[in-house]
Amino acid sequence: MSNQWRWAVLLLPLLAFLLLVVFLLRGLFSDPTELSSALVGKPVPQFSVPDLYDPSQTYTQDVLRGEPLLLNVWATWCPTCRAEHEYLNQLAAQGVPIVGLNYKDDSRDKAVSWLNTLGDPYRLNLFDADGAVALELGVYGAPETFLIDADGLIRYRHVGDVNERVWQGELGQRYRALLTPGEG
């Protein structure tokens, strides 16, 4: 009996130490800039913004309902947005609906000429000149990509560029799960 206790006394600190090691190792390899969105599971906030091409046309949050889609926050001043742009073109060609939210860009013309040059993967182009919509979404940098389901609920937020690895990873998996009925 007392021998068993002796073992427990010896093993307990070791266990505590191993737990601490696991915890600290996880911290070492986690990316502190990847914050999970506070809006996951919540509906897209209300907004009203003009179209990027046509200032007389305005859109509300209702345009983000109906089917699972990606909301991509981008700007011409953002180098990573350029890096991911070709992959977005590919996703759009595969039939993935993407809505673009142009975030505090230098000018409307600059954004339009970017899309004319590099291609326009977006089904809709929202023009958020003062960043008001982005603030409602908790955007803290571009690019960010939100996964929104058919009911207009935010399901996931990816910070950084979208590429093949990301699309095979959590973002793409969650999107594909939303397409399968009875899941997600």
Next chain:
Amino acid sequence: MGGFRTTLFVALTLVMTLTLAGQPAHAQDLEVYTFDEPAKEAVFQELIDELRCPKCQNQSIADSDAALARDLRDRTYLMVKSGASKQEVIDFMVARYGDFVHYQPPMTVATSILWWGPIAVLVIGGLVVLVRVRSQRSSEVELSPEDRLRLAELREAQKKDDDS
């Protein structure tokens, strides 16, 4: 010579510390935010020091000159100016940017270990010490009558040796 250099060094350090301590290291010119009530200005100052810039993670939105920090300062200003309380502004920011945005995170299951961990370590350590001390005390062997007799004889013999 060495003494002079040390004195100079201490004096310089002192001067620099005092100069820096006198001025809060705010990145932007706070003069642009004007308030009609001093109370609101105080709330605003507290808020921009307590709210954390999500982009530049180790700075408050008062310290950071990132564009996002400016946006958050502007929004804080507008909200405070139009009569929002401190808690309302914090709730607004946390709803959008998460607990991360506030430098005083709430106590949740995930953060409770930070609050209670050190106390738990102290209590557990204290208990271990207590148990060990007690078990040592109880392990002191009670002498049998024969042993007592033998001990007394040995002491007696020792005493005689010393005396002779």
